[in-house]
Amino acid sequence: MSSSELTLYLDLLSQPCRSVYIFAKANRIPFNYCKLQLLKGEHLTQEFGKVSVLHKVPALKDGNFTMAESTAMLLYLARKYKTPNHWYPSDLQKRARVDEYLAWQHTNTRPHGSKVFWTKCVSPTILGKEVPSEKMNAVMAEFVTTMNNFEEKFLGNKPFIAGDEISVADLVAIVEIMQVIASGVNVFEERPKLGSWKQRLVEAVGEELFLEAHEWILSFSKQKFDPPPPELLQRLRSNPLYNH
Numbered sequence: 001m002s003s004s005e006l007t008l009y010l011d012l013l014s015q016p017c018r019s020v021y022i023f024a025k026a027n028r029i030p031f032n033y034c035k036l037q038l039l040k041g042e043h044l045t046q047e048f049g050k051v052s053v054l055h056k057v058p059a060l061k062d063g064n065f066t067m068a069e070s071t072a073m074l075l076y077l078a079r080k081y082k083t084p085n086h087w088y089p090s091d092l093q094k095r096a097r098v099d100e101y102l103a104w105q106h107t108n109t110r111p112h113g114s115k116v117f118w119t120k121c122v123s124p125t126i127l128g129k130e131v132p133s134e135k136m137n138a139v140m141a142e143f144v145t146t147m148n149n150f151e152e153k154f155l156g157n158k159p160f161i162a163g164d165e166i167s168v169a170d171l172v173a174i175v176e177i178m179q180v181i182a183s184g185v186n187v188f189e190e191r192p193k194l195g196s197w198k199q200r201l202v203e204a205v206g207e208e209l210f211l212e213a214h215e216w217i218l219s220f221s222k223q224k225f226d227p228p229p230p231e232l233l234q235r236l237r238s239n240p241l242y243n244h
C-alpha cells in the first residue's frame with residue numbers, strides 16, 4: 001500500500017468498481033487499494049460498515065471523508081485531481097451529454113446488464129438455481145433493447161458518447177457491457193459500431209489496464225466458488241432478482 005490519503009474499496013467483479021479503478025489508474029491517481037471479496041461477504045463486516053453504511057462497493061475514503069456511488073466518485077476524482085478535460089468536459093453541451101448518459105444508465109444499462117449476469121452466472125453458479133428459459137429470454141430482450149438505444153441515442157455516429165474524446169460516461173457504459181460479455185453473450189457480434197467504440201476506448205485507457213481490470217470477471221465462468229456465507233446468502237436471496 002502507498003501512503004496516499006485516498007483509499008478505494010473495490011472488488012473488480014463489480015462493474016462500478018472497475019470504472020473507478022480504470023479511471024484512477026488511467027489518470028495515475030495515487031490510492032490505497034483495499035480489495036474486498038464480495039463473494040466471501042467481506043463487505044458485510046462492521047469494519048467496512050464504518051466506511052459504507054450501505055455495505056456496497058465501490059467505496060471511497062479520502063482522509064475522514066467517505067462516499068458511495070461510482071458515478072459521483074468519478075466526478076469527485078475528476079474534480080479533485082483536475083484530470084484532463086475530456087473526462088468530464090467543461091463545454092456545456094459535451095458535459096450535458098455525459099450527464100445525460102450517467103442519468104439514463106441507472107435505469108437501463110446498469111439493471112438490464114446486471115440481470116443478464118445474474119440469470120446466467122450468479123443464480124446458477126452461486127445460488128444453484130437455474131433460471132427458467134422464458135425469464136432468460138425476457139432478460140435478454142430487455143438488454144437488446146438497451147443496446148439498441150445505446151447505439152442509436154447515445155453513441156450515434158460519434159467516436160465516444162460526448163464526441164471525439166473519451167469521457168467518464170464511456171467507462172461507465174463499457175464496464176456494464178463487459179459484465180454481459182463475461183456472462184457468455186457476444187454483445188459485439190453484429191454490432192460493429194459498438195465494437196469499434198470499444199476498441200477506441202481500450203486504446204484510450206490502454207489495453208493492459210483494460211485487460212487487467214477485466215481479467216477476474218472474464219474468467220468467472222471458469223471459477224469454482226465456495227458456498228456463500230449465510231449472511232451473504234440471505235442478502236442475495238432478498239435481491240428482487242432472486243424470485244424468478
Ligand SMILES: N[C@@H](CCC(=O)N[C@@H](CS)C(=O)NCC(=O)O)C(=O)O
Pocket residue numbers: 014015016017038043055056057058068069070071235
Ligand atoms: N449504484 C452503485 C451500485 C453499487 C453496487 O450495487 N455494488 C454492488 C456490486 S456491483 C455491491 O456492492 N453489492 C454487494 C451487496 O449489495 O451485497 C454504484 O454505482 O456504486
